[in-house]
Amino acid sequence: MTAEFEPVIGLEIHVELATRRKMFCGCPNTYGKEPNTVVCPVCMGHPGTLPVPNEEAVARAVQLGLALGAEIHPFSLFFRKNYFYPDLPKGYQITQYSASILTGGSLQGVRIERANLEEETAKSYHTETGDVLLDYNRAGIPLLEIVTHPDIRSPEQARAFLEELRLLLIYLGISECDMEKGQLRVDANISVRPVGSGSFGTKVEIKNLNSFRSVEHALRYEWERQAALISSGGTVEQETRLWDEFQKETRPMRSKEEAEDYRYFMEPDLPPLQLSRTWLEEQRAHLPELPEQRRKRYREVYHLSDKVLEALIADPAYGRYFEQLAEGLSRPELAGNWVAVHVLRVLKAEHLSMEDFPLSPDQLRPLLRMIEEERISHSAAQEVFEEMLRTGRDAASIVEERGLEQVSSDASLLPVVRAVLDAHPEIVEKYRRGKTGVLGVLIGAVMKETRGRANPQKVRELLMRELETS
Amino acid sequence: MDVRRFPVPHIAHLARLDLSEEEIQRFEKQFASILSAFSALRELDLTGVEPLWTPVPHTLRLAKDQPDRPYDRNQMLEDAPDVFQFYLRLPSPLRSVRKKQ
Numbered sequence: 001m002t003a004e005f006e007p008v009i010g011l012e013i014h015v016e017l018a019t020r021r022k023m024f025c026g027c028p029n030t031y032g033k034e035p036n037t038v039v040c041p042v043c044m045g046h047p048g049t050l051p052v053p054n055e056e057a058v059a060r061a062v063q064l065g066l067a068l069g070a071e072i073h074p075f076s077l078f079f080r081k082n083y084f085y086p087d088l089p090k091g092y093q094i095t096q097y098s099a100s101i102l103t104g105g106s107l108q109g110v111r112i113e114r115a116n117l118e119e120e121t122a123k124s125y126h127t128e129t130g131d132v133l134l135d136y137n138r139a140g141i142p143l144l145e146i147v148t149h150p151d152i153r154s155p156e157q158a159r160a161f162l163e164e165l166r167l168l169l170i171y172l173g174i175s176e177c178d179m180e181k182g183q184l185r186v187d188a189n190i191s192v193r194p195v196g197s198g199s200f201g202t203k204v205e206i207k208n209l210n211s212f213r214s215v216e217h218a219l220r221y222e223w224e225r226q227a228a229l230i231s232s233g234g235t236v237e238q239e240t241r242l243w244d245e246f247q248k249e250t251r252p253m254r255s256k257e258e259a260e261d262y263r264y265f266m267e268p269d270l271p272p273l274q275l276s277r278t279w280l281e282e283q284r285a286h287l288p289e290l291p292e293q294r295r296k297r298y299r300e301v302y303h304l305s306d307k308v309l310e311a312l313i314a315d316p317a318y319g320r321y322f323e324q325l326a327e328g329l330s331r332p333e334l335a336g337n338w339v340a341v342h343v344l345r346v347l348k349a350e351h352l353s354m355e356d357f358p359l360s361p362d363q364l365r366p367l368l369r370m371i372e373e374e375r376i377s378h379s380a381a382q383e384v385f386e387e388m389l390r391t392g393r394d395a396a397s398i399v400e401e402r403g404l405e406q407v408s409s410d411a412s413l414l415p416v417v418r419a420v421l422d423a424h425p426e427i428v429e430k431y432r433r434g435k436t437g438v439l440g441v442l443i444g445a446v447m448k449e450t451r452g453r454a455n456p457q458k459v460r461e462l463l464m465r466e467l468e469t470s
Numbered sequence: 471m472d473v474r475r476f477p478v479p480h481i482a483h484l485a486r487l488d489l490s491e492e493e494i495q496r497f498e499k500q501f502a503s504i505l506s507a508f509s510a511l512r513e514l515d516l517t518g519v520e521p522l523w524t525p526v527p528h529t530l531r532l533a534k535d536q537p538d539r540p541y542d543r544n545q546m547l548e549d550a551p552d553v554f555q556f557y558l559r560l561p562s563p564l565r566s567v568r569k570k571q
């Protein structure tokens with residue numbers, strides 16, 4: 001049924017900004033502290049207190065705007081969004097409503113409608129007796145609300161867009177985007193329409209999406225549900241539905257007892273937010289290398305394969321490590337492979353971040369140089385790598401102790417090569433009659449004699465030379 | 471908006487205010503008089519007049535990203551109506567909606 005209907009998807013993303021203090025007060029911006037230990041009269045909404053916006057939060061929003069190619073408004077406003085709920089101690093949330101700091105811009109072809117600076121709400125817990133318990137540590141953490149146009153046409157595209165946005169936010173240092181900590185939250189809206197139709201259907205909002213995977217699954221479920229509903233003559237109702245991660249379905253949210261009526265009005269405690277041209281230029285100068293720019297540079301400078309490239313791009317720290325490691329190697333793609341395959345395998349298995357990886361690029365580089373110089377084989381290198389991780393010893397001493405150095409000199413290999421030829425006259429005979437494929441058997445025999453330490457390329461050369469001349 | 475019919479019960483409900491019939495009527499009258507003052511202003515021809523954001527010229531001061539020490543928890547919880555294990559305890563807002571309607 002989904003073949004006849006195409007989904008029209010838009011996303012609304014909330015990102016907590018990784019500033020040092022909260023949005024409108026001096027409390028530190030923290031996570032996981034004892035309840036109500038990171039609070040003050042401002043973020044607890046005491047009467048008579050005044051908000052002072054955090055310059056860094058504004059700067060982060062502007063940097064995202066620059067990265068998205070958005071229009072940055074040097075004049076924007078704060079509004080009060082009024083609603084009655086105890087997670088908002090003031091009775092309203094300060095947001096930007098219709099006078100956003102950013103509008104426009106795009107990522108992966110998905111247009112951004114706007115981004116608003118806001119403040120986080122408190123964390124609330126509901127008790128069995130129907131009371132609400134509140135921890136205001138989170139109240140007032142700077143929040144950026146990013147809204148896309150309904151430009152997304154598949155659940156996979158929604159997920160890919162979110163992955164790329166997350167990467168961008170991490171590269172910009174705007175947020176760590178840890179969804180388990182609620183640093184990044186996503187709501188999605190979706191309608192369906194007959195393929196080829198230019199009109200829009202009734203849209204449904206989906207909440208409670210705890211991972212990018214659940215975004216994708218929930219959108220697929222909802223696409224199928226709406227398509228089936230329309231095909232059987234039904235109509236889609238405009239509503240908010242909750243994704244149930246265990247049942248893998250969306251369900252209508254208990255309908256609100258009243259229509260949303262936030263009575264927005266301009267925040268009288270905050271004059272317009274005005275940004276000077278010089279200040280905006282400073283933000284542009286602070287922009288780091290962005291994921292797409294890094295991809296381009298890695299392709300051009302290091303000639304990495306796409307698979308290795310994406311592995312290195314996934315975390316800015318991977319790229320930093322790779323670049324340091326590649327320094328001074330004649331084959332930087334070897335460094336790319338080693339980070340993408342061996343280093344990342346260890347990080348994933350041990351749940352480590354790059355910063356916690358026990359070997360520095362300077363410690364690992366000598367090992368890669370030995371591979372480059374063909375002094376050790378790839379399998380020996382892996383053995384040395386494991387031992388370096390276990391003991392922290394340097395590569396050269398492990399190679400020496402274990403006798404792993406490849407034997408490449410004529411003087412050491414020639415006697416072995418001759419002995420192997422003498423021991424296998426029948427294979428030599430086959431070779432001379434034109435069955436050159438048997439060379440592999442002879443190489444194998446030499447490798448066995450040298451317990452794998454012979455340089456196979458060198459062995460091949462010597463064998464061929466001996467077979468031609470004798 | 472029709473100034474004679476300011477929706478006092480609706481606004482009171484959104485703010486979870488429990489008003490008596492007598493109060494509703496009094497506030498309706500007061501709002502009507504306030505709003506009619508504004509509607510007189512609306513009749514002025516304002517073409518070409520820049521919006522006034524503030525009667526006194528001042529610009530928004532931004533704070534440097536330097537955290538202060540948060541307040542003492544006990545001090546902050548002193549003013550709370552009810553406390554349970556260092557959390558503020560409040561009645562569910564949904565429950566009070568149901569009571570009212």
Ligand SMILES: [Zn+2]
Nearest residue numbers: 025027040043
């Ligand atoms: Zn505070």
